[in-house]
Amino acid sequence: MECWNNGIVGRRTHHSIVPFFQYSNWGEAPNLRVEDMKEQIDNLVKLQGIETESNRIRSILSNVTQRLDSLSSMLNEFEQTTKDEELRLDDLEKNYRSYKSDIEMNTSRLKKSQERLGFIKTNKEYQSLLKEIEDVKTINSQIEDQMLEGLEQMDDIERVLADRDNEYKKLSEQVNSEKQTITRETEKNNKRLAELDAEWKRFSSKIDPQLLKIYFKVRDKAGGIAVAPVKDAVCRGCNMNIPSQMYNDLRRCDSLKFCPSCQRIIYWKDT
Numbered sequence: 001m002e003c004w005n006n007g008i009v010g011r012r013t014h015h016s017i018v019p020f021f022q023y024s025n026w027g028e029a030p031n032l033r034v035e036d037m038k039e040q041i042d043n044l045v046k047l048q049g050i051e052t053e054s055n056r057i058r059s060i061l062s063n064v065t066q067r068l069d070s071l072s073s074m075l076n077e078f079e080q081t082t083k084d085e086e087l088r089l090d091d092l093e094k095n096y097r098s099y100k101s102d103i104e105m106n107t108s109r110l111k112k113s114q115e116r117l118g119f120i121k122t123n124k125e126y127q128s129l130l131k132e133i134e135d136v137k138t139i140n141s142q143i144e145d146q147m148l149e150g151l152e153q154m155d156d157i158e159r160v161l162a163d164r165d166n167e168y169k170k171l172s173e174q175v176n177s178e179k180q181t182i183t184r185e186t187e188k189n190n191k192r193l194a195e196l197d198a199e200w201k202r203f204s205s206k207i208d209p210q211l212l213k214i215y216f217k218v219r220d221k222a223g224g225i226a227v228a229p230v231k232d233a234v235c236r237g238c239n240m241n242i243p244s245q246m247y248n249d250l251r252r253c254d255s256l257k258f259c260p261s262c263q264r265i266i267y268w269k270d271t
Contacts, residue, residue, distance in 0.1 A: 038253040040211055041267050047203045047215070048227040054196045055224065057189045064186050071175045078171055082164050089157045092150050099147045103140055110136045211256070215265065222264050229269035230259075236269075238262035 113133050120126040204212060219226035228237025233247040240261035242250075250257055250268040259266045 037255060039206075040208055041253055041256070041265075043203050043207050044211070044215055044227050044265060045229075045267060047200065047207065048225065050196050050200045050203065051219075052225070054193060054200070057193050057196070061186065061189055061193070064182060067182055068179060071178055075171060075175050078164075078168060082161065082168065085157055085161055085164070089154060089161070092154050092157070096147055096150045096154070099143050099150070103143055103147075106136050106140050106143075110140070214256070218258075218263065218265055222262060226265055228259065228262070228264045228266055230266045231269050235259040235262060235264070235266055237264040237266070242266070 110133060113129055113136070117126065117129060117133075120129060207215070215226050222237070225237060228235055230236065230242060230247065230250055233241055233244065235242055237259060238261045240259070242259060242261075246257060246260075247268070249255075250266065253268065257266055258264065
């Protein structure tokens with residue numbers, strides 16, 4: 001029968017032993033027949049497997065909301081970028097209409113000034129009106145340049161928006177498809193988790209209460225993994241060698257044994 005001695009379990013660094021966890025006597029393992037002990041150890045292994053799978057599924061389920069939010073955020077960011085481009089296009093169109101109105105107003109003003117030229121009597125007034133006409137023409141020319149630049153920008157944005165419209169349809173289909181996949185996976189995982197919970201209750205009920213109590217204590221101290229296989233005399237919980245005599249005894253599965261390094265419950269596994 002194996003039991004725990006008081007002491008410190010450690011991991012070796014370059015300079016010293018760093019405490020991993022402190023343990024005390026977990027209580028005596030039940031005194032069972034060899035056949036019963038083998039069955040108990042087998043049930044512990046199955047219980048550990050159930051818990052490992054359950055924890056993996058719970059971890060996935062805990063990220064479902066984040067995954068869905070991430071997909072929605074990706075679509076929202078795309079929509080916002082498109083809206084920004086549409087607002088930019090709207091501003092350019094407003095500016096274009098304003099420029100056009102200024103051109104029309106200046107053209108009307110220019111026409112009236114040119115009509116007045118025939119009625120000017122002094123050279124000074126004539127030169128002043130000519131300058132006014134040239135100034136208006138210069139302003140119109142500048143406005144026309146701005147209108148042309150605005151048209152080019154509007155054409156570019158309209159092409160971008162046309163492309164983004166196609167991209168949005170593809171992205172929307174992709175996001176909806178992924179959301180449906182996540183929903184199906186979530187339903188499947190919830191169903192499997194319920195099955196595992198039932199299996200956990202079934203196997204835990206088969207384990208000796210004293211042994212189950214030890215299992216819980218080791219699990220809580222060893223990062224959730226209480227049972228580890230030993231292959232080729234190496235504990236797969238901490239990848240440390242176990243003594244050869246312990247390895248030989250382990251193959252008999254007639255008593256509860258613990259890894260000398262990580263203190264997990266260990267069992268022999270055929271390579």
